[in-house]
Amino acid sequence: xxxxxxxxxxxxxxxxxxxxxxxxxxxxxxxxxxxxxxxxxxxxxxxxxxxxxxxxxxxxxxxxxxxxxxxxxxxxxxxxxxxxxxxxxxxxxxxxxxxxxxxxxxxxxxxxxxxxxxxxxxxxxxxxxxxxxxxxxxxxxxxxxxxxxxxxxxxxxxxxxxxxxxxxxxxxxxxxxxxxxxxxxxxxxxxxxxxxxxxxxxxxxxxxxxxxxxxxxxxxxxxxxxxxxxxxxxxxxxxxxxxxxxxxxxxxxxxxxxxxxxxxxxxxxxxxxxxxxxxxxxxxxxxxxxxxxxxxxxxxxxxxxxxxxxxxxxxxxxxxxxxxxxxxxxxxxxxxxxxxxxxxxxxxxxxxxxxxxxxxxxxxxxxxxxxxxxxxxxxxxxxxxxxxxxxxxxxxxxxxxxxxxxxxxxxx
Numbered sequence: 439x440x441x442x443x444x445x446x447x448x449x450x451x452x453x454x455x456x457x458x459x460x461x462x463x464x465x466x467x468x469x470x471x472x473x474x475x476x477x478x479x480x481x482x483x484x485x486x487x488x489x490x491x492x493x494x495x496x497x498x499x500x501x502x503x504x505x506x507x508x509x510x511x512x513x514x515x516x517x518x519x520x521x522x523x524x525x526x527x528x529x530x531x532x533x534x535x536x537x538x539x540x541x542x543x544x545x546x547x548x549x550x551x552x553x554x555x556x557x558x559x560x561x562x563x564x565x566x567x568x569x570x571x572x573x574x575x576x577x578x579x580x581x582x583x584x585x586x587x588x589x590x591x592x593x594x595x596x597x598x599x600x601x602x603x604x605x606x607x608x609x610x611x612x613x614x615x616x617x618x619x620x621x622x623x624x625x626x627x628x629x630x631x632x633x634x635x636x637x638x639x640x641x642x643x644x645x646x647x648x649x650x651x652x653x654x655x656x657x658x659x660x661x662x663x664x665x666x667x668x669x670x671x672x673x674x675x676x677x678x679x680x681x682x683x684x685x686x687x688x689x690x691x692x693x694x695x696x697x698x699x700x701x702x703x704x705x706x707x708x709x710x711x712x713x714x715x716x717x718x719x720x721x722x723x724x725x726x727x728x729x730x731x732x733x734x735x736x737x738x739x740x741x742x743x744x745x746x747x748x749x750x751x752x753x754x755x756x757x758x759x760x761x762x763x764x765x766x767x768x769x770x771x772x773x774x775x776x777x778x779x780x781x782x783x784x785x786x787x788x789x790x791x792x793x794x795x796x797x798x799x800x801x802x803x804x805x806x807x808x809x810x811x812x813x814x815x816x817x818x819x820x821x822x823x824x825x826x827x828x829x830x831x832x833x834x835x836x837x838x839x840x841x842x843x844x845x846x847x848x849x850x
Contacts, residue, residue, distance in 0.1 A: 471652050475591040476542055477764070478655040480823040481771075482542075484816060486591040490536040493588030494529025497581045501525040501558065504577040519564035524558030525581050532589055540817030543592030551589060552601045555582040556608050561613045571621040579609055579639050580656065583640030590644035591651070598648060602641025606634040659763070734758040737770060747777040748784040757789040757796055762787065765843060768821045772800060772839060775817070780805040782837070791845060798841040809837065 473535035476483035501522050505512070512518045528551050532635040534540060559578025563570070570576070582605045586598060593601075613633035617626040624632075739747040751758075761769065769787075776782040790797045814830040814837060821828035827842035 451625070465522055471649055471656070472594055472596065473652050473656070474543070474594050475648060475651050475655070476823055478652045478659070480541070480764075480768070480820040482651075482655075483543075483591050483823065484538045484819060487536045487538060489534045489591070490588045492523065493584050494533050497530050497555075497584045498522070498526050500584075501562075501581055504575050504580075505562075508570075508572070508575040511566045511569045511571060513567065513569050514565045517561050519563060521558045521561035521577075524554050524561055525577070528552075528554035528558065528581070528585050532585060535748040536589065536592055538816060538823075543589070545593070545597050548589060548593050548601055551585050552582065552605055552672040555585045556605050559609060559612065563616060567616065570616050570617060570619055573613070573620065576633070578612070579633055579636040582609070583637045586637070587640040587644045590647045593644075593648060595649040595652075598641060598645045602637055606637045606641075609634050609637060613775050625639045665761075724816070724822075733766070734769075737773065738787075741774065741777045745777050747782060749773070749777065750784075750786040752786070752788040755789065755791055757791055760845065761843070765826055768817075768826060769798065769800075769841070771820070772817050776809070776837070777800045777801070780807040781809050794843050794845050796843050798843075800837075800839045800841070802837040804835055804837060808834070814839065 439831055474483075475486070479665050505518055505522060529552060531547065532551045535543050535551070558580075558581055559576075562576060562578050566576075583602075586602055586605075590598060610633070611628045613630050617624075617629050620629060622629075734751055734753065738751050741747060744750050758766075773785060773787065776785055781804065783805045784803045786799075786801045788799045788801075790799075809832070811830075811832045814832050817839065818828040818830045821839075829840045831838045
């Protein structure tokens with residue numbers, strides 16, 4: 439390897455390993471957050487999936503209860519039943535879309551959920567047209583707001599606001615159309631405000647949640663990246679405060695005393711010359727290994743030293759440095775989890791590239807506390823949320839997780 443090639447590789451790896459600042463983070467533009475919690479914190483989004491199911495159930499039960507409460511105003515039984523069916527459909531789509539196995543949750547799914555909920559509100563309006571005397575017993579605004587609030591962990595704050603405003607506009611038309619029959623006799627504008635209030639309030643809560651959680655997560659990522667970079671610099675200079683010393687620093691302890699002895703000796707013996715050649719060759723190998731190593735090599739060395747797990751990295755093309763930040767996080771979490779608590783005796787990570795795609799295969803020989811198929815499936819779902827194709831296989835003695843990704847999508 440020539441000096442020019444070495445310098446080029448080192449500069450490339452410095453660019454790939456430096457922490458992202460706020461304008462560089464994926465999904466940010468001019469300080470405006472355009473990420474979802476599922477993208478910024480996939481594991482947190484998985485834990486939030488039951489909330490969607492709970493919201494869907496509450497919306498469905500509420501629609502039935504309120505329909506029964508104002509049954510005396512219902513003029514079309516078919517429309518009333520259809521309204522409940524729309525609500526059930528919105529809840530079902532939201533729950534299925536939020537499932538980890540179907541990640542990521544896209545904007546199209548949000549609009550499908552909101553459209554079904556709005557369809558339920560329209561059907562309810564048709565079922566009581568000309569006979570609706572009160573707004574408080576209409577479930578349309580409540581159902582729409584609950585659906586938007588339930589899917590907040592999976593949508594950007596902007597998409598939530600836009601969906602809420604669009605739904606409120608439709609509700610305003612329905613309220614204005616039914617205002618002549620309202621018993622209170624309030625002006626249409628006041629009725630529109632009252633009818634839209636539940637949707638707007640829950641939309642504001644959902645957007646605030648999404649913005650706050652994503653902002654806090656990104657801030658944590660920046661701090662973690664900064665600490666990782668400082669630790670990486672310390673490792674490369676041989677002065678890491680934790681972990682084992684680098685190979686160069688260990689060799690230096692042998693080279694410096696040897697040179698001091700040679701300089702004070704009256705003559706250099708054949709044994710001294712042989713020893714000098716051995717040390718020079720060892721130092722050259724250590725320097726080359728340090729240049730060609732990646733963040734994954736450092737992780738493997740650290741985990742092997744602390745958990746006594748044999749870890750092998752097969753990455754002849756240095757593909758690890760091309761992974762995006764979120765993809766690195768997924769791979770790191772999988773390796774650390776497998777190497778902890780006796781789950782695996784040995785781990786092998788292999789990289790292959792071909793065309794415009796890359797493939798990572800993580801093979802682990804299981805230990806005393808072998809992971810279950812369900813636990814591996816959770817990591818597969820996390821990987822899919824980070825734009826990685828993922829498949830997991832579990833046997834009694836072996837685990838294999840295969841991750842595929844598209845080359846050339848790393849964030850500079």
